[in-house]
Amino acid sequence: MTLYLSIAIIVFIYVVIFQIAKASEYVSILKGEEASRKQNNKINGFLMVAFLVFGFVGIYVCNELYYGKTQIAQGAASIQGEKVDEMLFVTLIVTGIVFVITQFLLFWFAYKYQEDTNRKSFFFAHSTKLELIWTAIPAIALTVLVVFGLRNWFFFTGEPPKNAMVVEVTGKQFGWIFRYSGKDAIFGKKYYKNVDPATNSVGIVWDDKYAQDDILTEQTMYIVKGTPVKLILGSRDVIHDVGLSHFRLKMDAVPGIPTTMWFTPIYTTKEMQEKTDNPNFQYEISCDQICGNGHYSMKGIIQVVDQEEYDMWMAKQKPQYYTAFPEKDPTAVPVVADTTAKTAVVKM
Ligand SMILES: [Cu+2]
Numbered sequence: 001m002t003l004y005l006s007i008a009i010i011v012f013i014y015v016v017i018f019q020i021a022k023a024s025e026y027v028s029i030l031k032g033e034e035a036s037r038k039q040n041n042k043i044n045g046f047l048m049v050a051f052l053v054f055g056f057v058g059i060y061v062c063n064e065l066y067y068g069k070t071q072i073a074q075g076a077a078s079i080q081g082e083k084v085d086e087m088l089f090v091t092l093i094v095t096g097i098v099f100v101i102t103q104f105l106l107f108w109f110a111y112k113y114q115e116d117t118n119r120k121s122f123f124f125a126h127s128t129k130l131e132l133i134w135t136a137i138p139a140i141a142l143t144v145l146v147v148f149g150l151r152n153w154f155f156f157t158g159e160p161p162k163n164a165m166v167v168e169v170t171g172k173q174f175g176w177i178f179r180y181s182g183k184d185a186i187f188g189k190k191y192y193k194n195v196d197p198a199t200n201s202v203g204i205v206w207d208d209k210y211a212q213d214d215i216l217t218e219q220t221m222y223i224v225k226g227t228p229v230k231l232i233l234g235s236r237d238v239i240h241d242v243g244l245s246h247f248r249l250k251m252d253a254v255p256g257i258p259t260t261m262w263f264t265p266i267y268t269t270k271e272m273q274e275k276t277d278n279p280n281f282q283y284e285i286s287c288d289q290i291c292g293n294g295h296y297s298m299k300g301i302i303q304v305v306d307q308e309e310y311d312m313w314m315a316k317q318k319p320q321y322y323t324a325f326p327e328k329d330p331t332a333v334p335v336v337a338d339t340t341a342k343t344a345v346v347k348m
Contacts, residue, residue, distance in 0.1 A: 038115060045111040052107035056100075071245055074276055077283065077304075078263040081248030083152050091145055156249065160262035164228035167221060169285075170202050171233075171240030171253040174294030176285055177201050178221045182213030182319060187232075192256075195236060199324040202236065212321040215314075220301045221285070223265060224310045230262040240298070243288035246272070250288050265304045272304070 028036035067073055076082045113119075168179040168187060179202060181187045188211020194203035201218070204211045223229045233242055233253040240253040244263070251261045265283075273281040285300035305313070322329035 041115045045114040048107045048110040076248050077267050078247040078265050080156050080263045084248035156261050160228045160230045164230045166230045168232045172236040173292050174298040176300035178217045180215040186210040188214050213319045215317045216320040222303045222313050224307050225265050225268045225304050228262055228264045233259045238291050239289055240287045240291050241289035243286040246283050268304045
């Protein structure tokens with residue numbers, strides 16, 4: 001129904017324009033070709049200026065209405081994100097100034113230099129000076145922007161500080177799996193043929209002694225406010241992309257080719273809920289790469305908490321090894337408390 005209506009409207013507009021054009025053609029025949037052309041030029045010149053004014057007013061109004069609803073207005077939630085926002089603002093200011101000047105000149109000139117029989121046009125075929133100016137200035141400006149961008153890129157994708165925690169993120173159709181290295185701070189080896197959705201979702205090699213304390217979680221990742229976190233990204237099937245809009249980072253998760261990035265969150269989820277005045281606020285991981293029919297639902301949650309809360313959460317996690325081999329789980333004996341479980345992990 002909407003489709004037919006849209007087509008009808010388009011046809012109708014076309015017919016109206018066609019009729020107006022036809023009518024103005026008859027008018028020009030009656031009035032004389034030249035007089036009507038001059039009048040049309042005047043109208044066009046005026047419309048150009050009107051378009052310029054409405055355009056700028058429109059930009060201003062849209063900005064007033066919608067800026068507050070964007071994530072930019074909320075502010076970035078990581079040190080790296082603040083640098084990204086800084087780059088965005090500098091780029092917007094530089095391109096904004098150029099945009100305003102060029103659009104103003106374009107439409108103003110269309111009005112000012114409309115047909116005038118008393119004016120003679122100025123003609124020149126080439127100006128080396130002009131060519132140099134309009135080549136050199138954008139080239140220098142873009143080089144500066146790119147250099148800042150590259151510097152930040154190498155910072156985000158380079159080595160994190162020594163105190164950084166490391167989380168391995170694996171994308172799958174359609175969700176996220178997070179792996180923590182456990183007490184030994186070393187991830188166990190993986191082999192794709194070991195993948196078993198029920199007990200070994202990323203294909204851990206259980207014989208590897210570093211693997212036996214690895215902790216797996218799905219959909220929700222815990223990290224600590226103020227502590228740098230390095231993400232090692234991968235995928236179990238097709239290419240996904242870890243999109244962290246609040247932290248202003250994104251990176252492809254590619255099967256077989258680990259990619260990395262790191263960031264330092266500066267607000268806990270709770271602080272962000274207060275800051276945004278939204279008690280339901282959650283940091284999200286979105287999949288930023290179309291990856292199949294469930295792509296839209298591929299959402300993960302990041303809980304940014306303080307160290308104490310993180311330690312409490314971590315203490316409750318059970319190494320995946322015990323899910324794969326329940327008979328080896330010391331906590332399976334009903335009387336044994338949580339603390340014993342941790343000692344058991346250390347001994348291994
Ligand atoms: Cu995906």
